[in-house]
Amino acid sequence: MSEVTAPPARPMVALVGNPNVGKTTLFNALTGSFAKVSNYPGVTVERRTGVLRVGTQALEILDVPGTYSLVARSAEEQIAIDAVVGINGERRPDLVVLCADATQLARSLYILLQCQELGVRCMVALTMMDEAGASAPDPRRLSQALGCKVLAVDARHRKGKDLEALGEAMVRALQAPTEPLWRWTPSTTLRDHLRAVRDQLPDSWPRNDGMALWALASVDDDHELANIPERLRRAVADCRLDRALDDEPVLGRWAYLDREITKEVIGKPDRSRTERIDAVLLHRVFGFATFIGVMFLMFMSLFAWSDPLIGVIERGFELAKDGVRAALGAGVVTDFLVDGAISGVGAVLVFLPQILMLFLFLGFLEDCGYLARVAYLMDRIMRTMNLHGRAFVPMLSGFACAVPAVMATRTMERRRDRILTMMVVPLMTCSARLPVYTLVIAALIPASRMVQGLLMVGMYGFSVLTSLVAALVMSKVVRPLKAKRLPFFIELPPYRFPRIGGVLLMMWQRASMFLREAGTVILVCSIALWALLYFPRHLPDGAPNYDEQLQTAPPEARPALQNARAAALLTHSYGGQLGQLIEPAIAPLGFDWKIGVGLIGAFAAREVFVSTMGIVYSVGTDADEGSADLRQALRDERRSDGRPAYPPLVGLALMVFFALACQCMSTLAVVKRETGGYRWPLFLFGYMTVLAWITTFVVYQGGRLLGF
Amino acid sequence: MSRLSEIPRGGTAIVEEIDGVRGFRRRLLEMGLVPGTEVRVVNVAPLGDPLFIEVRGSQWSLRRDEASEIRIRGPRE
Secondary structure (H helix, E strand, O other), rough: HHHHHHHOOEEEEEEEEEEOOOOOHHHHHOOOOOEEEOOOOOOEEEEEEEEEEEOOEEEEEEEEOOOOOOOOOEEHHHHHHHHHOOOOOOOOOOEEEEEHHHHHHHHHHHHHHHHOOOOOOOEEEEEOOOHHHHHHHHHHHHHHHHHHOEEEOOOOOOOHHHHHHHHHHHHHOOOOOOOOOOOOOOOOOHHHHHHHHHHOOOOOOOOOOOHHHHHHHHHOOOOOOOOHHHHHHHHHHHHOOOOHHHHHHHHHHHHHHHHHHHHHHHOOOOOHHHHHHHHHHHHOOOOHHHHHHHHHHHHHHHHHHHHHHHHHHHHHHHHHHHHHHHHHOOOHHHHHHHHHHHHHHHHOOHHHHHHHHHHHHHHHHHHHHHHHHHHHHHHHHHHHHHOOOHHHHHHHHHHOOOHHHHHHHHHHOOOHHHHHHHHHHHOOOOHHHHHHHHHHHHHOOOOOOOHHHHHHHHHHHHHHHHHHHHHHHHHHHHHHHHOOOOOOEEEOOOOOOOHHHHHHHHHHHHHHHHHHHHHHHHHHHHHHHHHHOOOOOOOOOOOHHHHHHHHHHOHHHHHHHHHHHHHHHHHHHHHHHHHHHHHHHHHOOOOOOOOOHHHHHHHHOOOHHHHHHHHHHHOOOOOOOOHHHHHHHHOEEEEEOOEEOOOOOHHHHHOOOHHHHHOHHHHHHHHHHOOOOOOHHHHHHHHHHHHHHHHHHHHHHHHHHHOE | EEEEOOOOOOOOEEEEEOOHHHHHHHHHHHHHOOOEEEEEEEEEEOOOOOEEEEEEOEEEEEHHHHHHOOOEEEOOO
C-alpha cells in the first residue's frame, strides 16, 4: 500500500483571492523562485506549487488562480472550488489563506464568506495596505468581526518581517478548529432545496450545506463543468430555483459585508494617480496615439529586436553543425546528428527570443494595468468579429510568429475566447511567410518594383481580412466556439509599478514550459521530416552514377554534379515520392510535383520551402530567397508542352496557398500544448488546408478562365 | 425606468435591479452591484463602447448592451 510507505504529507495551504490583489507576488515571496509550474488537466491554467519552511515545519503552498467567486460556470472557474475543498483530483488543503486587497475590502472578503460556509479552515492576508493609506482597515478589529486570523502583509516592501509573521500565523492557524459559518440565514424554501441537493452530492465531496449551495448556484443546463454526476444535476434541476432564490445567497452575503465590513474602512483609497493617467491613456486622441505607440514598440521588439538574438542562435547552430561534420566525417550518422537532431533543437530554440520578448512585454503591460485597458480600447472592434478585446495583442503578435502569439492567448480567461483566437492567429502573415513571398514575387511576378511592393502589402491586408472573417464564421458555425452572451465585465485595476522580478520569473516559467512540452513535439517532428526527405538514400536503376562521375570530373564541374546528385536523392526520397504522389491533388491549383516536394519540406517551417526548392532545382543546398539561380530556374522551368511551368498566375496561387495553409508543425505543436489535446490542432490543420485548397483553386482556375 | 446605458459620462445612478441571463446577473451581483449600490459612469471608450464604470471603489469595463440590462434609479443630483 502506497499510503503506508509514503512519507507523512506536508500540510497544504491554498492561496486564494481576486485577480490583481498581489496573490502571486505573495506566493513568489513565500516560496522563492523554486515554484513548480504545471497545468491543470484539460485547461490552460497554470498550477503553481511551492514549499515554505517555517522553523522545522514545511508547508506546501498552492497558488489558486485568481477569482472573484467560488461559483463556477466553466471548467476553468471550477479550479477554485476544487482547490478549496479538495475534489476532482485536488488534495484537500489544511488551510486556505485568503489574500484580500485592503483597498477593495468588502469585495475581497466575499470569497471568505463562501469558504466559511463550506467549513474550510481560513485566515486572511491583507495586501495593498500601503495603497489603502489612511483608509486601511485594522487587522485586529477585522479579525474579531470575521472570526479568523487577519494579518497585514506587505510582500513588496517589508518582505522579510511580514513573511515570517505570516508563516508563523499559518502554522498556528493549522490547529484552529473549524466548522461551517454562515453570515446569513437561508429562507425555509432554500433550506429545503439545500437538503435535497446535499443528499445527492458525491461521496468524495464534503457533504454539507455549503457544498449543496455551490452546486445549486453552479450546476445549470448549459454549464461546462467537469465531473458533475447526473443525479446531482437532476437534483439541482428539480429545485427549479426562481430568480429570488437564486439571488438570496449573494444578497445575504453582501448584506453582511455592507453591515459589518464596510464600516471598517474609513474614507476611500486614493485613486487620483490612476485617474490622472487614465485621463491621458484613455483619451480619444492621446489615448489612441499612445496605444499605437505601445503596440508598435511591442511589434518592433518581436520583429526587429529579437532578430539579432535569433541570428546568434542560428549562427551558433551552424558552428555546431560544422564542428560535428568536421569531427565525424561524412555518413548517415553525421547527417542524422547534423540535419536531424541539431537542426531540430535549433528549430525549437529559434522561437525563444520572440517568446521571451513577447512575455516580457505582456508581463509589464499586465502588471502595470495597461493590458486590461488595451482590451477596453479595442473591444468595440474585436467584438464585431465575436472576438474578445484581449484577442488584439495575440493577433498583432501573429504578424511576427504564430507560436508566441498562440501562447499569448493565455491572457484571456475564457477557453472559448482563447481557442477562437488560436484558430485565427495562424492566418496572419507571419515572418516565415516573407521569404516565400519574396522569392515568388521576385521570380514569377514580372512587374515594376512598385507593383511588387503593393502585392506584398496586399498579402498583409489579405491575411487580416481572412483571419477576421474566419473568426466571424467560426463563431457562428463551430459549436464550441459559438459566441454565447458572456459578459465583458473586466476589471480595470489601478496603475501600479511593475515588479521586475515577478515579470522575469513568469517569462522564464512560460519559456521553459514551451521548451519542455511544445519543444519536444517540434523536435520529434523535425527529425521525422528529415528522415522522410533523406531516406532511402539510393537512386533507382538507370540513374546516372554521380559518385563515379564525381571521381573523374574536373574540379570546376563538381559543384554542379553535387547539386544534381542532391536533387536526385531528394526526388527519390520518401518525401519526394510523396510529393509526386500528391501531384494529382495539387495539379488543379497549378502546382507540379516539384512544388509538392517543397510544400512537404515547408511543413518544418514555411521558409524551408525556399531551400527545399533550391535542392530540387539543383542550385545548391543553401539557396535563400535572394538566390538569382533559384529565381532563374523557376522562370526557366517548362512543362512537357514547352509552356512555362510557373506563369505569374501560379505564383499568385502559390502565395494564396501559403497565406492560408497551416504549413507549420510548430504552430500545431503549440496549439496542441495550449489546448491540451489533438482535437484543436487537427481542426486547425484541417480547416486551413481545406480553405487554402478551395481558395487557391478558385484563384488559379478563375484566373485561367479569365485568360491569364 | 431608466437603464445604466442611458447615463452620460460622469453621471451616477443607484442600481435597482439587474436583468439578463443567470451567469451575467450573478457575476455582477457577486461583484457587489446589488440593488441600492451607487454606480458612476467614469468614461466611455473612444469608439463609443464599452463603458468604464466605478462600483464600490473599483473600476470595470462593461459593454453598452450589458449596461442596458442594469435598471437604475436616479441619476442622483
